[in-house]
Structures are given as structure tokens and as C-alpha cells.
Amino acid sequence: MTFVSIRDLRVAFDGVQVLHGVDLDIRQGEAVGLVGESGCGKSVTWLAALGLLPGKAKVSGSVRLDGQELVGAPRPAIEKVRGKRIAMIFQDPSSSLNPVQRVGKQIMESLRLHRGLKGRDARAEAIRLLDMVGIPSAATRVDLYPHEFSGGQCQRIMIAMALAGEPDLLIADEPTTALDATIQAQILDLLGTIRRETGMAMVFISHDLGAVSVVCDRAVVMYAGRIVEANNIRSLFSAPRHPYTAGLFAAIPDIDADRGRLVPIHGTVPDPKNLPTGCAFSPRCPRATAFCQTDRPHLRPQSGGGDVACFQPVAAPKAFPALRQEALA
Amino acid sequence: MLNFLLSRLARAFLTIMLVMTFAFVVLRLSGDPAMVMLGPDAPKDAVDAFRARWGLNDPIWQQYLAYLTQILTFDFGVSMRDQSPAIDLVLERIPATLALTIPALILKVGIGIPAGVYAALHRESIADRGVIMMSIFGFTIPSFVLGLVLVLIFAVTLDWLPSGGQDTWRHAILPIATMSVGGIGILARFSRSAMIEVLGQPYIRTAMAKGLPWRDVVWKHALRNAAVPIVTLVGFMVGALIAGAVVVESIFSWPGVGRLIVVSVSNRDLAVVQCLLLVIASSMVIANLFVDLAYGLLDPRLRHKSAAH
Ligand SMILES: Nc1ncnc2c1ncn2[C@@H]1O[C@H](COP(=O)(O)OP(=O)(O)OP(=O)(O)O)[C@@H](O)[C@H]1O
Ligand SMILES: [Mg+2]
Numbered sequence: 001m002t003f004v005s006i007r008d009l010r011v012a013f014d015g016v017q018v019l020h021g022v023d024l025d026i027r028q029g030e031a032v033g034l035v036g037e038s039g040c041g042k043s044v045t046w047l048a049a050l051g052l053l054p055g056k057a058k059v060s061g062s063v064r065l066d067g068q069e070l071v072g073a074p075r076p077a078i079e080k081v082r083g084k085r086i087a088m089i090f091q092d093p094s095s096s097l098n099p100v101q102r103v104g105k106q107i108m109e110s111l112r113l114h115r116g117l118k119g120r121d122a123r124a125e126a127i128r129l130l131d132m133v134g135i136p137s138a139a140t141r142v143d144l145y146p147h148e149f150s151g152g153q154c155q156r157i158m159i160a161m162a163l164a165g166e167p168d169l170l171i172a173d174e175p176t177t178a179l180d181a182t183i184q185a186q187i188l189d190l191l192g193t194i195r196r197e198t199g200m201a202m203v204f205i206s207h208d209l210g211a212v213s214v215v216c217d218r219a220v221v222m223y224a225g226r227i228v229e230a231n232n233i234r235s236l237f238s239a240p241r242h243p244y245t246a247g248l249f250a251a252i253p254d255i256d257a258d259r260g261r262l263v264p265i266h267g268t269v270p271d272p273k274n275l276p277t278g279c280a281f282s283p284r285c286p287r288a289t290a291f292c293q294t295d296r297p298h299l300r301p302q303s304g305g306g307d308v309a310c311f312q313p314v315a316a317p318k319a320f321p322a323l324r325q326e327a328l329a
Numbered sequence: 330m331l332n333f334l335l336s337r338l339a340r341a342f343l344t345i346m347l348v349m350t351f352a353f354v355v356l357r358l359s360g361d362p363a364m365v366m367l368g369p370d371a372p373k374d375a376v377d378a379f380r381a382r383w384g385l386n387d388p389i390w391q392q393y394l395a396y397l398t399q400i401l402t403f404d405f406g407v408s409m410r411d412q413s414p415a416i417d418l419v420l421e422r423i424p425a426t427l428a429l430t431i432p433a434l435i436l437k438v439g440i441g442i443p444a445g446v447y448a449a450l451h452r453e454s455i456a457d458r459g460v461i462m463m464s465i466f467g468f469t470i471p472s473f474v475l476g477l478v479l480v481l482i483f484a485v486t487l488d489w490l491p492s493g494g495q496d497t498w499r500h501a502i503l504p505i506a507t508m509s510v511g512g513i514g515i516l517a518r519f520s521r522s523a524m525i526e527v528l529g530q531p532y533i534r535t536a537m538a539k540g541l542p543w544r545d546v547v548w549k550h551a552l553r554n555a556a557v558p559i560v561t562l563v564g565f566m567v568g569a570l571i572a573g574a575v576v577v578e579s580i581f582s583w584p585g586v587g588r589l590i591v592v593s594v595s596n597r598d599l600a601v602v603q604c605l606l607l608v609i610a611s612s613m614v615i616a617n618l619f620v621d622l623a624y625g626l627l628d629p630r631l632r633h634k635s636a637a638h
Contacts, residue, residue: 036351051539055452075543083540090531090538100557100628108547111540145629161539164476 003028003168003201004049004086009061009071011041011048011225018055018272019044020225021061023299026169031195031202033212033233034220035248037269042205045222046171050086054146056292084114085163093154097146103157104130104142110164129160139272152183159190169201177213188214197225209252213237224270224280227299231306241302241313243285279311336443337621341614346397348610352603353396357389362597366409382600383409391409401609406600408593415604418589423571423608425495426578426585430570432505437512438563444513446555449546451527460517467514476507476580504581508574512566519562523555530554557627563622568613 004026011019019041026032034042038228049063049070063070070078082088090096091261098106107126111117123142130138133156135149146154154176162170172191176184188211195202195215202228204215211232212219220230221242229242240246247265267284270276278295281290292311299309363379380386384395387514401405405416441464448460483503484492487588491500527533528551535541536550566573575587586605593601625632 047534050538052534070508079540079542081540090535092531096531096535098536098554099630101550107543113540147630158535161535165540225439311357 001028001070003066004025004223005062005064006045006049007062007064009048009063010059011044012051014059016273018225019048022222022225022227024220024227024230026203027203028086029053029199029201031216031217032203032206033093033216033219034203034205035207035209035212035219038207039269039272041225042222043173046088046173046203046205050082050088050171051075052082052088059211083162083165083167084111085167086169086171087165087167088171088173089155089158089162089175092178093158093175094146094178096158097154099146102143102145103149107142107157107161107164110161114165126160126164129159129163130256132204133157133160133163133194134186135160135216140275150183152187154182155179156190157186159187160207163194166198167200169203171205173205175204177207184208184211192272203254209237209248221248224275225272227279228281228305228309229307235304235306239314240303240310241306241315242281242283242310243312243314246314247284266306279309285312287314330428333625337618341618344401344614345607345610348391349396349400349603349607352606353393356597356599356602357392360387360597360601362409365444365595365597367633370402400603405604405607408601409598410593410596410601415600418601419586419604419608422584422589425583426571426574426587429501429504429508429574429577429583429585430540432501433508433512434566434570436505436509436601437516437566440509441516442520442559445517445522446524446552448521449524450554452525457521460521462515464514464521467510467512468518469514470510471581472507472511472576475510476503476577479507480580483563493580495583501580504574504577504583507580508577516559516562516566520555520559523558527551527554551628557624557631560623560627561620564616564623569620570616571612572609 002025004024006022006024009019009022009024010017010175022041023030024047027177027262034045036042044053044057048057051059051070051073051171053059055129059071061071064285065081068077068081070081097103104123104126107129108122111122111125115125127138127142130142135141135153135156141149146157149157170191174189176187177201179187190206192215194200204212206212209219214327216233218230219236221228221236221244223244229236229240229245236245237249240249244265247263250263251265265284270280270283276283276293278291278293279285279288279297283294285292289312295311297309297311299307301307302313362383363376363385367375367379384392387395408414408415408418434580444460444464446601448457451457480492480503483490490502491496491497492503494500532554533546533551536546541549572590573584574585575590576583577583578587579591586609589601592598593605612627
């Protein structure tokens with residue numbers, strides 16, 4: 001059952017359009033990966049959905065949660081959704097916690113807000129949550145300040161805080177980008193465990209296709225403010241159809257392959273202020289034709305499953321040897 | 330915490346001693362008190378007697394030692410002019426000055442901070458632009474100009490308020506107003522930018538994302554963080570409570586510490602000037618000490634860092 005339904009979501013900052021009509025459905029309990037290069041609009045999509053963008057952002061389109069429209073909804077209505085129905089955690093855990101407030105207090109604030117817990121009950125629950133996300137000696141560390149924890153622990157605390165509202169959907173916006181590799185793996189593992197235990201849905205925003213493949217059932221690829229491909233993990237990884245998706249896979253370093261295999265995507269992400277006409281990826285696309293430079297492809301369901309926005313989609317699955325082993329596992 | 334306190338106290342003490350040494354050097358370099366006190370035409374033996382009486386003929390290091398001993402034993406000497414104890418001259422002026430500077434400080438804090446915070450919360454609104462313009466006006470206009478303008482308007486033209494003196498509370502209105510305007514402007518501008526800085530921080534987004542009502546985001550998360558830099562500035566203002574009214578006291582002939590500074594410096598009344606400097610330096614250093622302590626209370630990160638010093 002569809003839980004969140006985004007239709008034609010558009011966002012502009014100071015007249016510069018950065019999101020050009022995003023359509024996305026999140027079903028109850030599923031885990032969806034959202035990937036794409038920096039600046040393609042992954043964060044903005046969800047910040048807009050939750051009304052967290054600064055006032056200068058112009059948001060249009062529709063975001064429905066169980067039928068309730070969120071775009072343009074009055075502030076109290078959105079405040080009831082945030083944290084309770086949809087929680088969000090961010091890229092830089094250390095600066096995402098209030099530096100002058102004890103971590104326990106920050107978690108208890110959510111508990112009071114969403115579950116009406118106060119005083120001793122709230123404290124006990126905060127300790128339980130900290131314990132659950134793997135903070136050692138939670139009972140004594142509940143009264144420490146964020147700077148007394150490592151980055152990875154801060155992210156665990158952020159997750160505990162997000163869980164405090166028992167949300168139906170967790171948006172994890174690059175939760176591991178700021179952390180080193182071993183900690184990344186632990187956080188991913190934690191998110192996986194929590195999802196299994198609580199059954200909540202998750203949107204996992206990441207640059208890291210490997211991480212997405214570990215955590216998600218389905219992935220959505222964005223480019224320059226649009227969705228260019230969406231499919232389940234297995235199909236997407238074995239047979240990416242959009243040349244951009246294919247390029248993302250080819251750009252992943254692979255220890256088993258020889259060094260010559262690493263193929264970067266040429267060029268850079270276009271500036272939202274002057275997007276190329278036609279398909280925004282066409283200037284960088286090895287398969288682009290003259291048509292791609294004048295007309296824009298729409299996201300269309302494909303016969304083999306999945307959606308692709310491309311006039312010249314890649315066909316052959318076996319053309320991508322640079323795939324990570326563990327990504328397929 | 331005790332270590333922290335002791336090291337801060339030691340530093341405060343050193344600062345005061347440095348200021349006093351500096352004052353010693355400058356005062357001795359800048360003119361002969363005997364000449365100033367007795368006038369250029371004074372007979373030679375009168376000058377000699379004066380110099381002997383005040384130890385001005387001793388070698389400079391001996392004078393310096395005597396000076397340090399005085400300070401350390403809280404013996405501030407007597408005024409060269411009227412022989413009364415210097416410390417009494419200074420202390421009796423302090424209430425008059427505080428009668429101006431404390432209300433002014435209350436106005437600065439009570440108007441400046443809320444105005445700045447309001448502007449930051451309503452960025453780009455008419456109110457915000459108004460606050461920016463008023464605060465630029467406030468801290469660019471020199472207080473002697475503002476003081477004279479206010480006197481012209483309210484004392485001379487409208488004749489609502491007295492232009493000088495200290496007889497009733499009405500005499501304090503113009504000096505207090507003159508003194509507050511600049512500080513209100515500075516605090517408004519500073520609070521605005523501190524608040525804007527904080528509102529852009531990731532933890533504010535976190536607080537919103539958890540579903541906290543906007544009021545609580547502002548009160549419980551933003552203000553607490555913006556308080557750290559604002560307290561510094563207020564601390565400086567507290568430090569200037571005693572010495573910060575020189576210009577205004579002169580304009581409005583208000584018999585406070587500021588007037589005493591002007592008079593005793595121009596008279597080279599060494600004992601009084603030294604005593605004034607000591608009191609002023611101490612008040613600033615103590616204010617700074619409190620700012621440091623407040624930092625620790627407001628920001629747990631600084632608490633640990635400063636304790637480590
Ligand atoms: N507050 C803002 N003001 C102006 N422009 C913004 C703002 N936030 C985002 N943008 C712009 O919107 C576009 C999309 O940004 P977004 O943060 O969604 O990218 P992203 O896909 O999340 O990238 P990253 O992987 O770096 O987080 C970018 O061009 C960015 O410059
Ligand atoms: Mg982002």
C-alpha cells in the first residue's frame with residue numbers, strides 16, 4: 001500500500017528551478033534508495049516534502065501521506081507529521097545535534113512530543129533507545145553532551161531520536177557519508193536491524209551504490225532535479241538502463257577488476273541555472289543523439305519492469321563488469 | 330573547575346598589574362605633575378618641596394616599587410590637589426555614574442536583543458529592514474553629537490527636560506538616552522547576526538524535523554545557542570559600566586567617574602588617576618571573568634576546553 005505519494009514536486013530557489021517535477025511513491029515498510037551525484041536534488045525532495053526548506057524556496061506539486069496533502073498544509077499539520085509519521089536524519093551527525101543540550105534531553109523532547117512520555121518514564125525510554133542503537137553504558141551517558149560522542153555515536157543518537165516518535169517512514173539523508181568505512185558498515189547494519197524489527201519504511205539517500213544495495217529493496221536514480229531511472233535493486237544492478245545509471249556503476253572502483261576498468265562519467269553536473277535543452281544528461285551521455293539534445297524524455301515504465309527516462313536506453317545487462325560482488329549478494 | 334577558576338584569577342591579576350604598570354609609564358612620561366599643579370610660574374623652592382613631598386625626586390625604579398607596594402597593600406594615597414584619600418574621591422563618584430550606566434545597560438539589553446532576534450526571525454521583512462537601519466544609525470552617530478542634538482530638541486527647543494546637572498531623575502533621562510542608543514544598535518545588529526547564524530545550523534533543522542513547534546525551536550534551541558556570542562558583548566558592556574560615561578557625563582555635566590577622570594588627568598593628579606585606572610581595570614577584568622564563567626555555563630564544549638588550559 002502506498003504510504004507517501006509524491007507527484008510533480010517542483011522546487012525553485014530565488015527563481016532557479018532545482019527540482020523539475022518528481023514523481024515518487026513509497027509503500028509501507030519498503031526501503032528505497034535515492035542515488036545521484038551531489039546537487040541533483042535528493043535532499044531537497046524530502047526537505048520540501050516535510051516543509052523544511054527555507055522560506056525563499058518555492059515548492060509546488062503534491063506530497064500526500066495516507067491521502068493527506070502536505071505541500072502548502074498549515075504549519076501545525078506538518079509539525080504533526082514530522083518525527084511522528086516521517087522522521088529524518090542527516091548527513092553530518094555531529095552538527096545535527098544541539099551542542100548545548102544533553103543528548104538524553106534531546107531524545108526525551110521527541111518522546112514527550114510524540115508519545116507523551118515525561119520525567120522518569122521518558123528518561124527510561126531514552127536510555128532504552130540509546131541502548132538499542134548501540135550506545136555503550138547508555139544509562140550513564142544519557143546526560144552527556146553531543147561533543148562527548150564520536151561522529152558514529154552521534155549518528156546512532158540521531159537514529160534513536162528518530163525512533164523516539166515510532167515513525168512509519170525514516171528518511172536517512174546520507175547518514176554515513178561523514179563517517180569512516182567501518183562505522184558506515186555498523187550504521188548500515190543498525191538501520192537494517194531496526195527496519196526488520198520495526199517494519200518501518202525507509203528512504204536511504206546516498207552516493208554509495210554499494211550501501212544502497214545492502215539496505216534497500218528498490219532504488220531511484222536522480223539527475224539534475226529529475227528521476228531518470230527507478231527499479232528494484234537486483235534489476236537495477238544487473239541491468240541498468242539509463243546511461244547515467246550505467247555510468248554510475250562503471251565509476252565504482254572494483255578491487256577484482258584491473259585498474260583500467262574504472263570509467264568516470266565525463267563532464268560535470270549541469271548548473272541548475274542553465275540546464276541543457278533536451279535531456280539534461282545528453283552533453284555527458286555516450287549514447288546521446290541529436291534528438292536527445294532537443295527533446296526531453298519522460299519517465300516511462302519499461303516492458304521488463306522499472307521506469308526509465310531515456311530515448312536511447314542501454315539494453316545489454318552483461319556490459320557492466322565493474323559491478324561490486326557484495327552489491328549483488 | 331577550581332583549576333580553571335584559579336588560572337583565570339591569576340590571569341586577571343596579571344592583567345591588572347600590566348595595566349597599572351603601563352599607566353605608571355605613561356603618566357610619568359606625559360608631564361610633570363608639579364608644573365601642572367603649581368603652574369609654570371611657581372617659585373623653584375615650592376616646586377622642589379612639592380616634588381619631595383610626592384617622592385618625585387626618587388629614582389624611577391624606586392618610585393615604581395613604591396607604587397606597586399601601594400597597589401598591593403590597597404593604599405591608594407591622597408589626592409595631590411585636595412589631600413583627601415584618592416579612593417574616597419573615586420568611590421563617591423561611582424553611584425552617580427552607575428545611576429546612568431545601569432539603566433542604559435538595561436535599555437540596551439532590553440531593546441537591542443529582542444529587536445535583533447525579532448529581525449532575524451522575520452528576515453527581509455519591513456521590521457527587519459527597520460531594525461537594520463535603526464541600528465546602523467545607532468552605532469554610527471557619535472554620542473557627543475547625539476547628546477547635543479537631544480539637548481537642542483528636548484531642552485532648548487521643547488524645554489521638556491533639563492540640559493545638565495543631577496538634581497532630579499528627570500536630569501538623567503537625556504544622558505541615559507544618549508548613552509543607550511549606540512549600544513542598542515550594536516546589540517540589535519549583533520543579536521540579529523548571531524541568531525541568523527544559529528538558525529542556519531543543522532541542529533535547528535533537526536529540531537524542526539522532529540516535529541517541534543516553531544516557538545519551541547526558537548526558544549529551546551536557537552536562543553540558547555545564540556546566547557553564547559551575545560553574552561560576550563553584554564559582558565563588555567558590563568565591564569564599561571564604570572568608565573563608559575566619560576563623554577556623556579561631560580556633555581551633561583554629570584558629576585560621575587567620567588568627569589573625575591577628565592579633571593584629574595588634566596591636573597596630573599597621579600594618585601587619583603592611578604586609583605581610577607585600578608578601579609576601571611578591575612571592573613573590566615571582573616566582567617571578563619564572569620563572561621568566561623558564563624561561557625562555561627552556556628556552552629558545554631567550552632567548559633571542557635577552558636578547564637584544560
Ligand atoms: N537552501 C538552499 N538555497 C539555495 N539553493 C539550494 C538550497 N538547498 C539546495 N539548493 C540547491 O538545490 C540543488 C539540489 O540540492 P540538494 O541538496 O537536494 O542536492 P543533493 O542531491 O542532496 O546533493 P548532496 O549529495 O550533495 O547532498 C543544488 O543545486 C543546490 O545548490
Ligand atoms: Mg543532500
